[in-house]
Amino acid sequence: MPWLAELALHLSRALHLAVLAIAPTWLSPEPLPPSALALSGALSAAALAAALGLSAWFAARMDTRLARNGAALLWLAIAAALAVPLYYRGPRAPLAQGAVLVAVPLWAALATLAAAAAEQWLGSAFKHRRMGAAIVVIGLGAVQLVGAAPLLGSPERMWWAALRRDGAHLRAVDELARPLRERRKLDELDAVAARCLKMHPAAAAPAAPATCACLSLRAEARLHSRNAVAALRDAEAARERCPEQKSARAALAEALAVAGRPERARAEAQAALEDGGDPSRLRYALALALQREGRLSEARAEAEGAIEAGAGRKARLLAGALAILAGDLDGARARLAPLAEQDPSDAEALYNLALVADKRGDYNGARQGYLAALKADPRNADARYNLALLTFRAGILEESRHHVRKFIDAFPDDPRGQKLAQTTGTPLGAAGGGSAPPAPSGARRPPQEPAASSGSR
Structure with missing residues (x-):
């Protein structure tokens, strides 16, 4: 990814994290990359810069130590929002795991700025105006964070929350399924797929584009249970709804091979490979197809190639x-x-x-x-x-x-x-x-x- 696109994505994630620090349940715990990346990055940069500018303007206008402290804390919170996404990305996602690291200085800044505003505008009639304003803001922050603690304390719950917001969240589906694959609890994959599809009942409609990843996962589960007919049905539905989704094409190629349609499986796998699909999955599907065709030496070469590609x-x-x-x-x-x-x-x-x-x-x-x-x-x-x-x-x-x-x-x-x-x-x-x-x-x-x-x- 070009560095400008990387920067735009990073700024978008930084703003997303700042919002999560204020209200952890408002947005997805792990955002999908925005479709208009350049525009999203520019708007995020403008929003973060505006927050910094407003805090500096407020401190200058109040001209009190409390206001300056609040502005400094806000700058610290935004610096944390910019730094934390550098860690909670890739294999260390979801992003919401870093929300507390930003929330602490952010809510402290909001409480300090609220105390400074109360001191300036409420007048001497309110004896404990600064403390009262700070307590109210800190209380609001505590309610938000305590209420979201079960979510923020469990990456699995975060991935489910991300999937609930977007049935096409491929990363969420993979993260929920991967531990089951690693522990070889493959019988439980079907339950994950069923829960995903239940979250998005519109996916049952023939034309619905959502939850293709969940259909592909259910196809995988049904392949494991040797229900090749049902697996092929799910894989074909996922492929039809999301022709651009590479995981759906790999699932279809494998299902076709297992269901006894090796020629079509081979054609699907080869076409997907040419389009830049995952070679570890597609070469495995190709090996299965070649095995079913009796071309055992070619099948073995493809299986070895799949292993080299990470299968x-x-x-x-x-x-x-x-x-x-x-x-x-x-x-x-x-x-x-x-x-x-x-x-x-x-x-x-x-x-x-x-x-x-x-x-x-x-x-x-x-x-x-x-x-x-x-x-x-x-x-x-x-x-x-x-x-x-x-x-x-x-x-x-x-x-x-x-x-x-x-x-x-x-x-x-x-x-x-x-x-x-x-x-x-x-x-x-x-x-x-x-x-x-x-x-x-x-x-x-x-x-x-x-x-x-x-x-x-």
Whole structure:
């Protein structure tokens, strides 16, 4: 950003912070950049200069120590309003976190100037005119700050307040979702998206442009829950309403890939990349699309490119899965092991590491890995399936049949259950009835393909 634009943005934020110091709930805790940046910067500079000039004029006219002190405090408050936004920006936003630093000298200035005015204009009939005026002003300031304390004390509440004022506040949506992604509480993303959309019910209308970011977030949550149809519906709605919003295009590309439309996903991701979209998200979506098309070497290259561009868990998990499919078990482990170390409950990373051990013939490593994946996620059907086959191949028939029964009980609609029972010679009566299957054929089924998450990055 050119330095003049940076200066205009800074002056706009300084004035915004000065208003927040007076009334913390009047404006957004984190303002969006104004559309007319040059005009906003000029008006902000004029407003701040006018405040300085009026205070100097007032001190000169009163010609008292109290008035001069009040003017000096006001100058100090405006200096703080100019300095504090330099810190509370970028990763240290929202801006309202610095409101108290400006509010203290600002309300002190207003109280001192009010006392000076009372001394000059109320006359000697009011014995405690200076103290009374100062107390009234300080009381007003205390009411404002105490009332806003719950908001100012919580960045999360500030981001929600910013989102409430503007449903298109992309930064607010990202800040509210990012901690959930980092802690892998991806099931809670849908609740954040639902709350956002509830704040702006007009977004339910087909033509409404607001809350595209919230629709994209809900698409991400639905991808995590493997509801590809609903995810694609949300992503397409966000893309249609906000074609210029790059995050909406990335969400659509990923949803298209997961929903089984790889050619369109690839075209969307490539077009968005050419338009300067986020390469970490778009190259990941492109890798997914190429994987669905069977172009595995190209998919792996895109996944690695996404990681180099800053992509996180999803891209690393996909790169590890593609390395397994390419037979590069060392490369797969190099990508997957850090994920399991970072989060020992990452079921998909644990499953893929177990699959690496399985393909290497490491029985103990594979068994422990599959069990760890099931402990992290009891609904991991592939881990249970592979564990049954692994123990069957090792000749541990009772344990194998135990896992077969667990598989059929947990996943009664999975067609692999009947074949697994036949392969291992497991009677189905203990797993929900039915006659015993024929004797096992002794066929050795290969392990399932590696898991490539469609959850959050």
